[in-house]
Amino acid sequence: MASTSLLNITPLSSASPTKHLNLLSPSLITSHHHAHKRGFTVLALASSSTPLINVDYLKREFCGHGVTFTGIGDSCVAKMQMSNGSTASVMFPNGLITSYKAHMWHGGNLEVLHTTVNKGEDGGALIQGGVSLGLKCGSPDDVPWSPSTWALHDVELISGDSESTIEVKYTVTLQPDQLSSEILISNLKASPICLTGSFMSHVTVSTPDATYAVGLEGSNYFNKLPLESEFSIIPPAFAQTKSWGQRELQGLLSKWDRKDHKNTTESKGEVGEEEEMEEEERDNYKQLTEKTSRIYTSTPRIFTIIDRGKRNSLVVGREGFDEQYIFSPGSNHEWYGKYAYVCTGPSAMLKPITLNPKCVWTGGQYLHNPNI
Numbered sequence: 001m002a003s004t005s006l007l008n009i010t011p012l013s014s015a016s017p018t019k020h021l022n023l024l025s026p027s028l029i030t031s032h033h034h035a036h037k038r039g040f041t042v043l044a045l046a047s048s049s050t051p052l053i054n055v056d057y058l059k060r061e062f063c064g065h066g067v068t069f070t071g072i073g074d075s076c077v078a079k080m081q082m083s084n085g086s087t088a089s090v091m092f093p094n095g096l097i098t099s100y101k102a103h104m105w106h107g108g109n110l111e112v113l114h115t116t117v118n119k120g121e122d123g124g125a126l127i128q129g130g131v132s133l134g135l136k137c138g139s140p141d142d143v144p145w146s147p148s149t150w151a152l153h154d155v156e157l158i159s160g161d162s163e164s165t166i167e168v169k170y171t172v173t174l175q176p177d178q179l180s181s182e183i184l185i186s187n188l189k190a191s192p193i194c195l196t197g198s199f200m201s202h203v204t205v206s207t208p209d210a211t212y213a214v215g216l217e218g219s220n221y222f223n224k225l226p227l228e229s230e231f232s233i234i235p236p237a238f239a240q241t242k243s244w245g246q247r248e249l250q251g252l253l254s255k256w257d258r259k260d261h262k263n264t265t266e267s268k269g270e271v272g273e274e275e276e277m278e279e280e281e282r283d284n285y286k287q288l289t290e291k292t293s294r295i296y297t298s299t300p301r302i303f304t305i306i307d308r309g310k311r312n313s314l315v316v317g318r319e320g321f322d323e324q325y326i327f328s329p330g331s332n333h334e335w336y337g338k339y340a341y342v343c344t345g346p347s348a349m350l351k352p353i354t355l356n357p358k359c360v361w362t363g364g365q366y367l368h369n370p371n372i
Helices: 055-062 246-258
Strands: 004-006 044-046 067-072 075-081 087-092 097-103 109-111 115-119 125-129 131-138 150-153 156-160 166-175 178-187 193-204 211-214 220-223 285-287 292-298 302-307 312-319 323-328 341-355 360-368
Touching: 055 067, 055 075, 087 166, 097 131, 097 178, 131 166, 131 178, 178 193, 193 323, 193 360, 292 341, 312 341, 341 360
Parallel strands: 044 156
Antiparallel strands: 004 166, 044 150, 067 075, 075 087, 087 097, 097 109, 115 125, 131 193, 156 166, 166 178, 178 360, 193 341, 211 285, 211 302, 220 292, 292 323, 302 312, 312 360, 323 341
16 A cells, blocks of 8 residues: 655665655655555654755655645645545644545545634744644653654654753654554653653544544543643633643653652543542443543544534544543534534543653554545
């Protein structure tokens, strides 16, 4: 099966996608061709400074090979396209996936992701929604570091802290029936680090009232305030309440430290003054009509989002993460409007992940289109 891969940091083998790109060092570009498989890999390095993006060079090197690059101010949009018409777009340097148009059984394409464009405080365009990665890495003795700026580098999309002690590699892969986002984190420190965060995928729907989460019956969950990042779309009613931010994440690191770095995955960090009760999902066909913000702590690795208004479905899968975040803004909003979406993603918010020295951890999410 042909695939297009963007932001792949791991070394390519003979079975890997076939194009390597190094924005920072063009002399390192190599290419391989296989008669049975063809794809594209662009590597990005997450860094503490905003990288320079040579859009003209990208256009010259990859024009006509299924990947296009468009400059927008100081940013760049990379668009991948499969032979069946499926496409995906990723922005640099922020790494936001702004579009995934899936090929449908009727021959057309359908946008899977929900994004909004507004005027930012600096007067420029503020793009929110899509698929983003909100991740914090650190130890109780350090200020948590979060990869937010990505640079295309060699064969991968990599993010590293200022001391080069933590490295994050982010791979986005487009296939004819699937969009996957995967991360690989390397702890180069001499001490353990704690990982907290979540993927956040804003899935466009007709209205949450016509949307169902299927396959969650028997799963345990906690009701939580919405997870917030620079890319999250949150209705004013939620925005007026306290969101889950830096203070709570630092509290998780402190609790992790008190356990002497042991049995972290068995601990549960709670937000708010009172500890919420863990509940069990009793509906296998969960309608998302009401305002909902939950973190499922025990749930299948695959479930399905069905939109009866659009008559389509999306299979959501995860790897490496134990939790699944689901947020619905509720149905008291305009159909097909700004808040016609549900947000979901694998997470490590209640149970931070411990990564020992010189070790590597991988995780990811998969958006599968069953409508072909």
